Structure formats: structure tokens, C-alpha cells
Amino acid sequence: MHAVILAGGVGTRLWPQSRARHPKQFTDLTGSGRSLLQATVDRVAALVPPERIWVVTGQAYRALVQEQLPQLPTSHILVEPCGRNTAPAIGLACIHLERRDPQAVVAILPADHVVADAAGFRTVLARAEEAAHQGYLTTLGVEPDRPHTGYGYIKRRDPPLELDGTPPIYPVEQFLEKPDRSTAEAFLATGGYYWNAGIFVARVDRLLAEMAHQMPELYRRLRAIQQALGTGQAQAVLEEIWPTLPNTSIDYGIMEGARQVAVVPLQAGWNDVGSWDALDTVLEADERGNRTVAGQVLYVESDHNTVRGTERRVIVLVGVEGLVVVDTDDAILVGRKEAMQDVKQVVARLRAQGHTDLL
Amino acid sequence: MHAVILAGGVGTRLWPQSRARHPKQFTDLTGSGRSLLQATVDRVAALVPPERIWVVTGQAYRALVQEQLPQLPTSHILVEPCGRNTAPAIGLACIHLERRDPQAVVAILPADHVVADAAGFRTVLARAEEAAHQGYLTTLGVEPDRPHTGYGYIKRRDPPLELDGTPPIYPVEQFLEKPDRSTAEAFLATGGYYWNAGIFVARVDRLLAEMAHQMPELYRRLRAIQQALGTGQAQAVLEEIWPTLPNTSIDYGIMEGARQVAVVPLQAGWNDVGSWDALDTVLEADERGNRTVAGQVLYVESDHNTVRGTERRVIVLVGVEGLVVVDTDDAILVGRKEAMQDVKQVVARLRAQGHTDLL
Numbered sequence: 252m253h254a255v256i257l258a259g260g261v262g263t264r265l266w267p268q269s270r271a272r273h274p275k276q277f278t279d280l281t282g283s284g285r286s287l288l289q290a291t292v293d294r295v296a297a298l299v300p301p302e303r304i305w306v307v308t309g310q311a312y313r314a315l316v317q318e319q320l321p322q323l324p325t326s327h328i329l330v331e332p333c334g335r336n337t338a339p340a341i342g343l344a345c346i347h348l349e350r351r352d353p354q355a356v357v358a359i360l361p362a363d364h365v366v367a368d369a370a371g372f373r374t375v376l377a378r379a380e381e382a383a384h385q386g387y388l389t390t391l392g393v394e395p396d397r398p399h400t401g402y403g404y405i406k407r408r409d410p411p412l413e414l415d416g417t418p419p420i421y422p423v424e425q426f427l428e429k430p431d432r433s434t435a436e437a438f439l440a441t442g443g444y445y446w447n448a449g450i451f452v453a454r455v456d457r458l459l460a461e462m463a464h465q466m467p468e469l470y471r472r473l474r475a476i477q478q479a480l481g482t483g484q485a486q487a488v489l490e491e492i493w494p495t496l497p498n499t500s501i502d503y504g505i506m507e508g509a510r511q512v513a514v515v516p517l518q519a520g521w522n523d524v525g526s527w528d529a530l531d532t533v534l535e536a537d538e539r540g541n542r543t544v545a546g547q548v549l550y551v552e553s554d555h556n557t558v559r560g561t562e563r564r565v566i567v568l569v570g571v572e573g574l575v576v577v578d579t580d581d582a583i584l585v586g587r588k589e590a591m592q593d594v595k596q597v598v599a600r601l602r603a604q605g606h607t608d609l610l
Numbered sequence: 611m612h613a614v615i616l617a618g619g620v621g622t623r624l625w626p627q628s629r630a631r632h633p634k635q636f637t638d639l640t641g642s643g644r645s646l647l648q649a650t651v652d653r654v655a656a657l658v659p660p661e662r663i664w665v666v667t668g669q670a671y672r673a674l675v676q677e678q679l680p681q682l683p684t685s686h687i688l689v690e691p692c693g694r695n696t697a698p699a700i701g702l703a704c705i706h707l708e709r710r711d712p713q714a715v716v717a718i719l720p721a722d723h724v725v726a727d728a729a730g731f732r733t734v735l736a737r738a739e740e741a742a743h744q745g746y747l748t749t750l751g752v753e754p755d756r757p758h759t760g761y762g763y764i765k766r767r768d769p770p771l772e773l774d775g776t777p778p779i780y781p782v783e784q785f786l787e788k789p790d791r792s793t794a795e796a797f798l799a800t801g802g803y804y805w806n807a808g809i810f811v812a813r814v815d816r817l818l819a820e821m822a823h824q825m826p827e828l829y830r831r832l833r834a835i836q837q838a839l840g841t842g843q844a845q846a847v848l849e850e851i852w853p854t855l856p857n858t859s860i861d862y863g864i865m866e867g868a869r870q871v872a873v874v875p876l877q878a879g880w881n882d883v884g885s886w887d888a889l890d891t892v893l894e895a896d897e898r899g900n901r902t903v904a905g906q907v908l909y910v911e912s913d914h915n916t917v918r919g920t921e922r923r924v925i926v927l928v929g930v931e932g933l934v935v936v937d938t939d940d941a942i943l944v945g946r947k948e949a950m951q952d953v954k955q956v957v958a959r960l961r962a963q964g965h966t967d968l969l
Contacts, residue, residue, distance in 0.1 A: 549963075
């Protein structure tokens with residue numbers, strides 16, 4: 252199995268830690284000592300060695316990827332001339348992989364997720380690989396523990412496929428857009444619905460065949476890019492064609508309309524750490540519910556706060572509850588956990604005010 | 611009139627701006643561009659020129675006083691070998707002043723107060739000077755606008771003294787300790803009670819006479835210090851005697867038991883800025899009740915916060931209410947306004963943890 256790690260995102264809601272020049276996936280968001288990208292590679296290392304790992308990223312991040320993953324062959328860092336969503340990004344990886352082995356199975360992994368139980372994750376990934384060998388486009392479906400309205404859902408069809416082993420692998424009945432609250436509650440009550448985590452495992456030839464069928468224009472242009480690979484024109488052709496590719500996600504462009512789609516349930520402490528409050532489900536708290544991601548923090552009569560400090564300054568909380576505090580060299584964020592979705596607005600306002608240095 | 615400015619305090623509750631090495635009175639707490647000490651001198655400048663201003667402070671702060679008040683004669687900085695409360699500090703100033711003019715009137719001014727209406731303050735101070743010339747130990751009594759339990763109160767006796775002019779000057783009936791809530795409410799309902807702001811105006815000979823009467827041992831030792839003044843032994847004698855002086859306030863040691871005590875009502879936006887929440891009554895707020903003391907601050911869906919930032923970092927508040935945020939090079943404070951009295955505990959805990967660098 253190969254792994255294609257998608258590392259082109261920006262992670263605006265994790266400002267001020269995540270910056271345009273140094274986004275979320277390159278930061279040690281959880282205080283583990285490894286960036287989310289590095290942790291993604293570590294997590295699959297027992298299944299996928301470095302010589303079968305590929306990273307798709309933006310031009311601005313090529314050096315960061317090289318620095319953080321020195322074990323990767325440089326040629327495995329695939330650089331998008333500009334951001335074009337996941338369908339083109341995965342297509343780019345596929346045209347490279349096809350030249351090596353058209354029947355290769357590839358795991359598509361976002362670079363900015365956290366998984367508590369790495370071994371459990373690998374078990375599920377290995378199961379997905381089995382289904383992929385059979386021709387299935389296989390998604391990992393996160394078992395929901397609450398009616399989250401921020402994710403798309405995947406509805407399974409019973410009974411499971413007849414493939415030996417556990418966990419079971421189900422055919423997919425339907426991909427569902429982000430639901431409203433009551434719909435999400437109904438999903439949980441009914442059962443058989445999973446969060447779409449954006450993690451897919453499939454054979455390269457199957458992915459390309461679906462692209463040819465569902466996104467023929469994308470497919471044709473990817474072939475043109477592929478033909479130039481290994482020639483002196485490779486980069487010029489890529490740069491010419493890439494901006495013309497559709498800004499479409501793999502979910503919407505391929506998965507929702509594909510034949511032979513499967514889902515493997517995942518219960519491994521998965522979290523996409525989409526905003527600061529998500530750290531509550533990722534990090535252990537002290538006896539008063541406070542979480543110190545990093546730095547020196549003193550809590551006085553304070554509960555249920557999450558603080559990311561530095562070694563350069565002590566942070567003292569007095570009589571506060573449910574706050575997120577993030578300190579960096581040039582910006583400090585203090586906010587209510589429930590308002591952490593609004594951090595995106597902060598970045599927009601800083602941009603509007605011309606504070607490009609802080610973005 | 612001379613002025614004796616008491617500048618030996620530490621201001622623990624205004625950490626992390628106020629530090630043991632650089633306390634409150636030497637900081638620009640309100641963002642005015644002047645330290646509280648400098649503002650104290652500015653406020654009385656029209657009544658008291660630099661050559662009649664004296665500052666009593668600790669050894670560690672001598673250089674700070676010189677730096678902040680270069681217009682002062684160096685000999686007017688009176689250094690206490692160690693902190694011994696206000697009775698000895700004022701006594702030290704008196705023995706210096708007596709050598710110049712025993713009948714001089716002296717205004718005793720704490721260095722760490724804020725007064726919005728400087729002209730109004732001077733009017734009251736000038737009135738107090740008149741009473742002082744008549745022999746009264748005259749206090750400035752702040753008209754209370756709420757039943758504060760953190761101040762001592764002064765009860766006036768009607769009718770006022772027969773001294774021409776306004777505001778009226780009243781004899782003092784009684785000094786009262788910090789009251790409980792219901793007592794303070796009764797004071798306000800009754801009227802004729804004032805907050806004791808620790809601001810006194812009196813003739814030097816009257817102050818020394820009261821000391822001789824009420825604190826004879828202190829008086830005797832101050833005389834010994836005085837006798838050595840101008841000799842080569844002055845510093846040695848001061849250092850030998852000073853640690854033996856009683857740790858007693860002028861209120862408790864002298865004012866409460868003195869004859870001929872008067873009070874002049876003060877309504878001039880006085881505030882002792884005893885803790886961070888006090889800035890609410892000192893600084894203008896924006897339309898959402900936020901106060902930016904200094905620095906660059908961005909408020910997103912946030913109300914009634916007080917923030918002291920720096921030019922080095924932007925501070926962003928998201929969805930929070932009623933917080934104080936103070937940023938310094940080595941420490942950040944985030945707390946609820948109502949909990950700002952607990953900042954004193956913070957300093958105690960940092961000391962207990964050995965963080966002497968942060969005190």
C-alpha cells in the first residue's frame with residue numbers, strides 16, 4: 252500500500268498557531284513533540300514505509316515538508332502550483348503512482364488529523380486495503396459519538412461484504428451533506444451512519460477509471476500532465492494546466508457517484524482538530540478540567556480552560572472558566588471555547604485591516 | 611506648602627505590570643504616558659514646585675525616582691533602609707523639613723493614586739492647606755459613590771469650621787476601620803462619611819508634636835536620626851535605628867488619636883487603582899464597554915473587557931466578557947474582573963514556586 256498525504260490546507264481556525272506560512276499540519280498542535288504531518292507518517296509507518304509515502308502540498312510548503320520528513324524521497328513531494336481542492340490533488344498523486352504500478356492500492360490521508368489509537372487505526376486501514384484490492388473505493392467512517400453538524404455523513408448498507416476478518420466492511424448506501432441538528436440526532440438514533448473523515452483507500456486504476464467516467468475533463472488534463480512527466484516540459488505543462496482544473500473535492504466529484512464504494516467503521520479516537528475547542532477531546536485534563544498544551548501555566552480558581560503557552564512567558568489564569576488562551580511571539584488569542592469557530596473571522600478581520608504579517 | 615510623596619509600596623495586586631523591582635507607582639498604569647509617580651508630581655505642580663517636593667522610597671527605587679523625576683533635588687529623595695509603614699516614613703520627612711521651616715505645611719501624597727480632575731484636586735488641597743495653617747491635621751475625604759468595604763471611613767462632625775471659602779472643612783468625629791457591607795451601606799445612607807484616601811495636609815510642628823505625644827519612642831528615635839543629619843554619621847545612624855522603628859501607619863499611630871483633626875470633602879475622580887478592575891472607573895470604554903489601556907487589541911463579539919497589551923503583540927479577544935488581560939514580556943494575566951483581588955495570591959504562589967524572576 253502507498254499513502255498519499257494531503258498537506259496543502261491552511262487551518263485558519265487554529266490561528267494564531269496556524270499561519271498561512273506555517274499552517275496547522277506543520278505545527279505540534281497537541282504538544283506531542285511531533286507535527287500533525289509527522290504524526291500522520293508515524294501512524295502508518297508500520298504499514299507504509301517512507302519510499303511508498305507521497306505528500307501533496309503547496310509550493311510555499313515544499314521546504315517545510317522536506318524539513319519535517321527528511322526520510323521521504325524528494326520526488327515524492329508533489330507540489331500543486333495553486334490550491335485546487337482534493338480531486339485534482341489526488342489525481343496528481345494517481346498519475347505519478349500509475350507509472351509505477353497501476354494496480355497499487357493507495358491510502359489518502361489528510362495531514363492534519365489526530366488519532367489517539369494508532370494501532371486501532373492501522374487495523375482499520377489494513378481492512379480497507381483488503382476491500383480496495385477487491386476494487387472497492389473504501390472510506391474510513393468514524394463512529395459518531397455525538398450529533399456533530401460539521402461533518403458529512405456516510406450511510407452504510409447492511410449486510411457487510413463477505414470479506415473475512417474484522418471490523419466488518421459495508422457497502423455504502425449514500426453520502427450525506429452536513430446535516431442540521433435534528434437530522435444528525437436522527438442519524439445517531441438510527442445507527443449505521445458514520446462521519447466522513449476524508450480518509451480513502453482505493454486502487455489507483457479504480458480511482459482513475461472513476462475520474463475518467465465522472466470527471467472526464469479533469470481526467471484528460473491529468474493525462475496531459477502525466478505525459479510530460481520525466482521530460483523537460485513537466486513543470487511547464489503542470490503550471491499551464493493546473494490552474495484550469497476544477498476546484499472540486501474528491502467526495503463531491505468522485506465518491507458520491509462512484510460504483511463499488513465501501514466503508515469500514517473507525518473507532519480510534521479520531522479528531523480533525525478543526526478548532527481550538529477540539530483539543531478537549533484530544534488532551535487529558537487535570538483535576539479541574541484544565542489542559543495545558545504547552546508552556547508554563549498557573550491556574551488560580553480556574554476550570555475547564557485550554558492553554559497553549561510558550562517557554563518564554565508564564566500564563567496565569569485567575570477565576571476564569573471555559574477559555575482558550577494561545578500565546579505566540581506576535582499574537583495572543585483569548586476566547587470562549589464555544590466561540591472558537593469565530594477565529595476564522597478574526598483572520599478575515601486581520602486581513603481586512605492589512606495585518607498580513609499576522610496571518 | 612511642601613509635598614511628601616510616599617513611593618515605597620509594592621502594588622502586588624497589579625502584577626504582572628507592577629513588579630517588586632518596578633512597582634505600580636513607577637508604571638504608566640493608565641496609558642497616559644506618565645507614571646503614577648510622575649502624574650502625582652504633575653498634579654500638584656501648580657501649588658508645589660520641585661524644590662519643595664520630597665519623595666520617600668526604598669533603596670531599590672532610588673534610581674527609578676531620580677530617572678522619573680529629574681527635576682527634583684537629589685537630596686529630596688529620602689531612602690528608607692527598609693519598609694516601616696507610613697508613620698516612620700512621614701516622620702523621616704518631617705525631621706528633614708523641620709530643619710528648614712518648623713511651621714512649614716506639608717501635603718502627604720501617596721504616589722500610586724489616579725485623580726481625574728487635577729484642578730479640582732488642587733482646590734481641595736489648597737483648602738486643606740488653609741486648615742493646616744490653623745493647626746489642623748487635615749485629611750482629604752473622598753465622597754463615596756458606593757459602599758466600598760476596602761477603605762477606612764472618616765466621619766465628619768457638623769457644622770463645618772468657620773474658615774472662609776469652599777469646599778467646607780469639617781472637624782473629624784471619628785476614623786472608622788474598613789466596614790462590612792451593611793455598615794458601609796448605612797454610612798452612605800446617613801451621609802457625612804468619607805473614604806480615607808491616605809492624603810493628609812498638616813504643619814510639620816503639629817505632626818511632630820502629635821508623634822511626641824502618641825508615639826514617644828518613634829519620636830525619640832527620629833530625633834536621634836535627625837541629630838546625625840548633615841554629619842558623616844547620618845547614613846550609619848539611619849541604618850542602625852530604622853529597623854527598630856514600629857511598623858505602624860500614620861492613621862493608626864497618629865491621626866485616630868490626634869487633637870484638631872479636620873476633613874475636606876474631595877470629589878475629583880479619585881481612585882487608588884488598587885487592582886486591575888479599578889481601571890473601569892478610570893478609563894473611558896468603547897461602545898461595547900471594552901477598555902484598551904495600551905497596545906493593539908482586536909475585540910470580536912466581546913464586551914466589558916480591559917486589556918493592557920504592548921506594541922510587540924496583537925491581542926485578540928473572541929466571545930469573552932468581563933475579563934482583564936495584561937501582557938508583559940515574561941508573564942500574561944487573564945482573569946475575571948471580579949477575581950482581581952486574587953492577583954495577590956498569584957504573586958504569593960509564584961513566590962512559593964520559586965519564580966522570583968516574575969515577582
